[in-house]
Amino acid sequence: SQQGEEDPQALSIQEGENATMNCxxxxxxxxxxxxxxxxxxGLVHLILIxxxxxxxxxxxxxxxxxxxxxxxxxxxxASRAAxxxxxFCATGETGANNLFxxxxxxxxxxx
Amino acid sequence: xxxxxxxxxxxxxxxxxxxxxxxxxxxxxRYMYWYRQDPGHGLRLIHYSYGVKDTxxxxxxxxxxxxxxxxxxxxxxxxxxxxxQTSVYFCAISESNGDGTGELFFGEGSRLTVL
Numbered sequence: 001s002q003q004g005e006e007d008p009q010a011l012s013i014q015e016g017e018n019a020t021m022n023c024x025x026x027x028x029x030x031x032x033x034x035x036x037x038x039x040x041x042g043l044v045h046l047i048l049i050x051x052x053x054x055x056x057x058x059x060x061x062x063x064x065x066x067x068x069x070x071x072x073x074x075x076x077x078a079s080r081a082a083x084x085x086x087x088f089c090a091t092g093e094t095g096a097n098n099l100f101x102x103x104x105x106x107x108x109x110x111x
Numbered sequence: 112x113x114x115x116x117x118x119x120x121x122x123x124x125x126x127x128x129x130x131x132x133x134x135x136x137x138x139x140x141r142y143m144y145w146y147r148q149d150p151g152h153g154l155r156l157i158h159y160s161y162g163v164k165d166t167x168x169x170x171x172x173x174x175x176x177x178x179x180x181x182x183x184x185x186x187x188x189x190x191x192x193x194x195x196q197t198s199v200y201f202c203a204i205s206e207s208n209g210d211g212t213g214e215l216f217f218g219e220g221s222r223l224t225v226l
Binding site: 035041101103 | 115134151153156159201203219
């Protein structure tokens with residue numbers, strides 16, 4: 001499979017804490033994207049980081065990319081109960097024509 | 112929210128029956144995709160389309176066919192449903208060709224149960 005792998009599979013934190021989840025992949029990529037999925041809903045795009053970028057911010061989200069280690073991390077700062085969802089990384093692999101999704105990290109933020 | 116509508120949202124059918132899921136978009140995006148989501152597997156691409164009547168296979172295409180006769184509609188057909196096709200199916204659209212340069216917009220999903 002060309003899927004990425006998220007780590008951890010599940011994460012439970014208190015409201016206000018930071019949440020970090022990681023994604024590892026195996027091939028060369030053009031970029032990497034993070035998506036969020038609330039229970040029973042479709043996925044929503046959060047952020048895209050290109051292979052020549054090392055860090056990107058969007059509101060309370062911070063994404064890093066290390067192409068030498070083939071890994072990315074998503075940091076959510078000052079978490080809220082509304083951040084409770086599953087988070088997926090998706091890789092746009094070089095030469096491919098679609099995204100490959102990981103299996104996701106289930107984040108629970110306790111009020 | 113991107114204008115993507117999937118129908119039906121829920122369907123229960125029996126093994127061996129044909130099933131068609133419909134994805135309708137109002138965004139005029141060129142690219143459309145069908146994914147399935149199963150526990151432990153994440154999202155896996157079934158088929159995608161890069162234009163009217165232009166389609167290609169994804170990583171789990173066996174047992175599925177697709178058609179796109181209009182820009183706005185992308186149909187996924189299970190010719191003879193099997194229990195292994197019980198899943199949640201998501202349609203997605205993109206302005207780019209899915210090579211990673213563009214974000215995907217997803218529908219709300221169609222939950223299919225094959226008994």
